[in-house]
Amino acid sequence: MYKKYEMELAGRTLRVDVDRVAKQANGAVLMHYGDTTVLCTATASEKPREGIDFFPLSVEYNERMYSVGKIPGGFNKREGKASENAILTDRVIDRPMRPLFPKDYRNDVTLENLVMSVDQDCSPELTAMLGASIATSISDIPFDGPISTTQVGLIDGEFVFNPTASQREVSELALTVASTKEKVIMIEAGANEVPEDKMIEAIFAAHDLNQKVIAFFDTIVAECGKPKHEYQSFAVPQELFDAIQEIVTPAEMEEAVFTDDKQTREENIRVITDKLAEAFADNEEWLDKLGEAVYQYQKKTVRKMILKDHKRPDGRAIDQIRPLAAEVDLIPRVHGSAMFTRGQTQICTVTTLAPLSEAQRLDGLDEAETSKRYMHHYNFPSYSVGETKPSRGPGRREIGHGALAERALLPVLPSEADFPYAIRTVSETFESNGSTSQASVCASSMSLMTAGVPIKAPVAGISCGLVTGETDDDYLVLTDIQGLEDFFGDMDFKVAGTHKGITAIQMDIKIHGLTRPIIEEAVAATRKARLYIIDEVMNKAIAEPRPEVGPYAPKIIQMQIDPQKIGDVVGQRGKTINAIIEQTGVKIDIEDDGSVSICGTEKESMDKAAKLIYTIVTDFEAGQVFEGKVVSIKDFGAFLEFAPGKEGLVHISKIAKKRVNKVEDVLALGDVVKAVCLGKDKMGRFSFSIRDVDE
Numbered sequence: 001m002y003k004k005y006e007m008e009l010a011g012r013t014l015r016v017d018v019d020r021v022a023k024q025a026n027g028a029v030l031m032h033y034g035d036t037t038v039l040c041t042a043t044a045s046e047k048p049r050e051g052i053d054f055f056p057l058s059v060e061y062n063e064r065m066y067s068v069g070k071i072p073g074g075f076n077k078r079e080g081k082a083s084e085n086a087i088l089t090d091r092v093i094d095r096p097m098r099p100l101f102p103k104d105y106r107n108d109v110t111l112e113n114l115v116m117s118v119d120q121d122c123s124p125e126l127t128a129m130l131g132a133s134i135a136t137s138i139s140d141i142p143f144d145g146p147i148s149t150t151q152v153g154l155i156d157g158e159f160v161f162n163p164t165a166s167q168r169e170v171s172e173l174a175l176t177v178a179s180t181k182e183k184v185i186m187i188e189a190g191a192n193e194v195p196e197d198k199m200i201e202a203i204f205a206a207h208d209l210n211q212k213v214i215a216f217f218d219t220i221v222a223e224c225g226k227p228k229h230e231y232q233s234f235a236v237p238q239e240l241f242d243a244i245q246e247i248v249t250p251a252e253m254e255e256a257v258f259t260d261d262k263q264t265r266e267e268n269i270r271v272i273t274d275k276l277a278e279a280f281a282d283n284e285e286w287l288d289k290l291g292e293a294v295y296q297y298q299k300k301t302v303r304k305m306i307l308k309d310h311k312r313p314d315g316r317a318i319d320q321i322r323p324l325a326a327e328v329d330l331i332p333r334v335h336g337s338a339m340f341t342r343g344q345t346q347i348c349t350v351t352t353l354a355p356l357s358e359a360q361r362l363d364g365l366d367e368a369e370t371s372k373r374y375m376h377h378y379n380f381p382s383y384s385v386g387e388t389k390p391s392r393g394p395g396r397r398e399i400g401h402g403a404l405a406e407r408a409l410l411p412v413l414p415s416e417a418d419f420p421y422a423i424r425t426v427s428e429t430f431e432s433n434g435s436t437s438q439a440s441v442c443a444s445s446m447s448l449m450t451a452g453v454p455i456k457a458p459v460a461g462i463s464c465g466l467v468t469g470e471t472d473d474d475y476l477v478l479t480d481i482q483g484l485e486d487f488f489g490d491m492d493f494k495v496a497g498t499h500k501g502i503t504a505i506q507m508d509i510k511i512h513g514l515t516r517p518i519i520e521e522a523v524a525a526t527r528k529a530r531l532y533i534i535d536e537v538m539n540k541a542i543a544e545p546r547p548e549v550g551p552y553a554p555k556i557i558q559m560q561i562d563p564q565k566i567g568d569v570v571g572q573r574g575k576t577i578n579a580i581i582e583q584t585g586v587k588i589d590i591e592d593d594g595s596v597s598i599c600g601t602e603k604e605s606m607d608k609a610a611k612l613i614y615t616i617v618t619d620f621e622a623g624q625v626f627e628g629k630v631v632s633i634k635d636f637g638a639f640l641e642f643a644p645g646k647e648g649l650v651h652i653s654k655i656a657k658k659r660v661n662k663v664e665d666v667l668a669l670g671d672v673v674k675a676v677c678l679g680k681d682k683m684g685r686f687s688f689s690i691r692d693v694d695e
Contacts, residue, residue: 003224007216009033010162012122014213016134018224027139027226031131034122037067039114040131044141048106048232053292057098058110061089061128063365067118073363084399085364089113089125091400093132096178096186099510100144104235109141118365121164126151129178134217140226144512147185148213149178150206154194159205175199175505177206181214183513190407193457193501196523204516236293240286244293247279248272253301260314260322262344262433262483263386269298299488306485307467307476313484314343321462321480321529326442326541328450335553336451338541340443343482344433349443351451352424353553355599357589359422374413375424376406378440384429401437402427405461408441408496408504409448412456419454420556420597434482435463437506441496442538449542452549458538459503460530461496464522465489468511477521479529491518495526499534554587554599557606563594565617571645576616579644584609615643620686622679625693630671633663640675640688650675654689 002020006013015032022028025041049056063086065072065079072079082090093111101109113128129149137146153163153171160167168174173194178186184207191199256268273294280286286293305311310318322343331337336351359373378401382389394402405427413423425447427440438461445459465481468474468490478485486492490511496504502523507514514522549555561569569590570577577588586600586609596613600606615626628640628648637651655666667673675688 005216005220007213009213010209012162014130014216016131016220018138018220025135025139026141027135027137029131029135029138031127031134033119033127033130035117035119036122036124036127037115037117038124038127038131039112039116040128040135041110041112042132042136042139042141043110043112044139044229045108048234049108052106053234053295055098055101055103055105056108057094057101058108059090059094059097059113059132060110061086061093061113061115061125063115063124065365067115067124068365083364084403085125085366087396087399088403089128091396092125092176092186092188093129095188095508096129096147096149097132097136097143097145099185099512100147100180102142102231102233104233105142105231106234107141107231111136115365120366121166123151123162124365126162126176129176130213134220137217137221138225140229142228142231145180146214146217146221147178147180148210148217149176149186150209150213151176152202152206154191154198154202159202161206161209173199173202175202175206177203177210179207179210179214180513181211183515184519185509185513187505187507187519189502189505190410191497191502191504192411193498193503195501196527199502199505200516200520200523203519234289234292236289236296237286240289240293241297243280243286244276244297247276248297250301250304253297254305257298257302257313257484258305258311258315260316260343265313265484269294298484302484302488303467306478306489307469307474310476312478314482316480318476319479319525319528321532322482324533324537326446326537328446328542333552335550336447336449336453338443338446338450339430340439340446340538341431342435342439342442342480344431345436345439345482346429346431347427347436347439347443348430349425349427349440349447351444351447351453352426353451353453353549354422354424355554355556355587355589355597356416356420356422357587357597373416373422374406374410375422376402376409376427376440376444377424378402378405378427378429378437380429380432380436384432384436401440404437404494404504404506405440405444405496408461409444409455409459411503412445412459412498413448414454414456420558421453421554423448423453432483434486435461435480435492435494437461438463438494438496441504442533446538446542449545450550451553452546454545457498457500458534459496459498460533460538461494461504462526462529462533464491464493464495464525464529466491466493466509466514466518466522472515475518477518477525479525491522493522493526495523495530497527497530499531552601554601555603555606557598557610559596559598559610559613561590561594561596561613561617563592566590566592566594568616568645569596569613576645580609580612583612583644588613612643616646620648620677622677624677625674626677626688627672627674628688630667630669630673633667633669635663638663638667640673648675648677648686648688650688650690654678654687654691657691 017030027042152175153160154173172192175189325341339348441461465478492508584605589597626642628642631641632639
């Protein structure tokens with residue numbers, strides 16, 4: 001008989017079924033939130049993986065289309081590679097869970113989350129986050145949990161916890177906060193320029209709710225939890241550390257890492273490692289752990305320099321930003337481009353504009369979102385860090401960084417009505433030494449402005465780091481961390497926003513959570529830094545969006561027609577609209593509500609297409625003057641085509657003011673003439689006159 005546990009969470013029932021399914025996993029729960037159901041399992045290998053110096057944790061969020069009553073699109077009709085949403089969910093589960101496993105644990109661990117049913121008002125992502133926590137906590141895998149996660153919306157100035165689908169659509173905030181019993185361990189947010197004080201209030205409102213869920217989970221662990229298994233520790237022996245320090249003194253290590261040039265520092269460490277390898281040539285056990293030992297020695301040195309001596313490896317002050325530079329129009333002929341450089345981090349972003357028909361279509365579990373018109377893609381080639389390896393397409397890191405920058409810029413984009421374009425920005429990493437994602441926010445903001453996208457305000461991003469001591473009060477927040485400070489520090493706190501407020505947050509930490517004073521200090525530091533970047537760097541490269549799109553970008557005319565007339569414009573099997581496209585060379589998109597977008601590069605062709613569509617949807621009335629082409633000549637008159645699929649007859653008596661004996665004496669096929677509508681003839685047909693057009 002399985003065990004069932006329930007609690008009310010934000011007005012809906014959260015239910016955990018233990019020992020009901022997947023009993024061979026180390027830990028498993030069938031997680032229910034409302035009607036959303038996710039199977040969450042935690043499994044670990046019996047033995048450690050050989051030859052690695054990291055904890056091999058894998059997180060999988062598996063979406064099944066049957067969960068929303070759909071069959072997958074495409075030829076195969078089977079779920080394929082993970083969607084971007086699934087990958088982003090993997091990352092947001094991984095980030096708060098990973099720090100709570102032992103640092104010297106080398107057994108493979110996999111957290112699988114299978115989405116089996118989706119209630120749109122109860123987020124499957126949130127359900128999976130909660131399920132991963134409790135499944136791991138009741139397992140025998142060493143884990144310092146449980147943790148809880150809460151989502152927060154902001155509607156009319158009030159917080160909404162775990163918002164429903166309709167609430168998410170109108171919310172000014174999409175915040176996700178994970179907590180341990182004592183501290184906040186993960187923050188992810190997209191926001192519509194939410195002020196810093198409101199964001200901090202939301203974070204700790206979520207933290208408070210998390211404590212209720214953790215208390216609920218604790219009761220489950222107390223009744224169902226397995227004893228944690230013993231494992232082989234891969235910690236570096238103290239004797240090895242002592243031996244290393246006899247050969248390389250702390251002062252020598254400090255000198256090796258104290259430089260602002262990444263390549264110089266890496267060469268210094270290589271020399272030290274070679275020296276130690278030679279010294280320990282006869283001790284195979286120590287040689288196997290030498291790489292990790294040198295890493296730990298560097299980490300200890302850097303942390304001591306920062307925390308105790310207030311010295312950063314590149315000599316900067318604690319709140320000092322690395323040298324900054326910005327330029328625009330770097331790449332010719334593209335629709336927009338900009339480059340942003342911060343120290344040894346350099347990003348170039350290129351913007352491309354297209355008709356709304358080229359917006360990305362989404363085939364996922366969220367029924368509310370079927371497409372997106374803004375896409376941000378981030379690329380991280382190996383040359384940006386001085387390495388060589390083949391390109392295998394975007395990995396989870398690239399997808400995550402692209403999504404973060406996309407989230408940061410979405411709130412300042414114009415509406416489709418004001419700017420009827422699909423927009424793609426691509427951030428190319430030219431050089432990397434810390435926080436390329438936030439550099440891509442800065443470069444993309446400027447690139448959009450060069451392309452003539454009327455964004456509401458420039459957006460900048462910056463990252464803060466953290467080094468902690470033995471107590472909660474012993475810490476130091478660093479502004480603009482470089483790669484070394486990220487590797488050896490405790491936090492990567494990324495914040496993007498405008499002058500008005502925050503648009504995105506992503507917080508990664510390696511310790512068991514942050515206190516409120518640390519979060520408040522980090523938020524304040526990032527605000528100060530981003531305003532400096534906007535005012536002193538970005539605005540000097542480009543202060544506001546260009547008044548119109550560039551010469552190589554497509555131009556768009558929008559018009560509205562009666563939805564009942566759409567069929568007239570399209571014609572039988574698309575014959576009419578294809579004729580307009582062939583005549584003008586433009587691209588035409590028509591929506592079900594009658595909105596028409598005409599896209600082209602030449603204004604004359606676009607105007608011609610608009611005129612043809614207008615003619616098609618306009619009912620003939622007496623007195624209206626049209627321009628038409630002679631498409632047929634009969635003994636009794638000539639037929640004029642005013643637009644594809646729309647013709648009218650000019651009787652021979654109405655061709656000219658003088659008598660016409662033969663139509664061909666005055667008109668020839670292909671002639672373009674003006675004609676006025678005379679109304680309907682005796683047979684109810686519209687007739688036209690060339691001779692009665694006012695000169």
